[in-house]
Amino acid sequence: DSGVTQTPKHLITATGQRVTLRCSPRSGDLSVYWYQQSLDQGLQFLIQYYNGEERAKGNILERFSAQQFPDLHSELNLSSLELGDSALYFCASSSIAGPTDTQYFGPGTRLTVL
């Protein structure tokens, strides 16, 4: 158990809908990262927050947004969903926000868009 929790575990929805994925980092970790893993692909970095502020952005679509709340949990919002958004979404946390700081991953949320 990494100490990172993600809810829900599975999500099935229809095209055009909007969903929210939730992540609670390990106790004491200030940095949260979101990654997307599509079928047979590696994990793609989406976005990072540190202590409530956005720190880095990857190839995140404009239809996607995220935020980190004062209690440090984070939410990833996906809107106008398309079939291609079906993927595993992982959240990871680390104590600070820099290289060599080990990232601990949650179990992921499997999103299926029908």
Added chain:
Amino acid sequence: DQQVKQNSPSLSVQEGRISILNCDYTNSMFDYFLWYKKYPAEGPTFLISISSIKDKNEDGRFTVFLNKSAKHLSLHIVPSQPGDSAVYFCAAQAWEPGNTGKLIFGQGTTLQVKP
């Protein structure tokens, strides 16, 4: 543009033998490399890492080798055990101003260790 590549989607070895997983990268700014292991229905778990100032790092049965001139790294597992059967991801971080630690992952290699 795949900056980190794991060209072997799968690998099968016999229990007790050596498993060698390979990873190539293209970005010369990468200076820190990691291996993560992933079981089905779980998130990736950190296994071992290496800084670009080293060419080898060992942790128990796991050793990572880095060849900077070839932009290649490998993970050796000796001896391999059935519990090592999982997907292994190679990941890299780049030294760059304001680097906040984002990881660039390869596609993964599925290792099967047969009893």
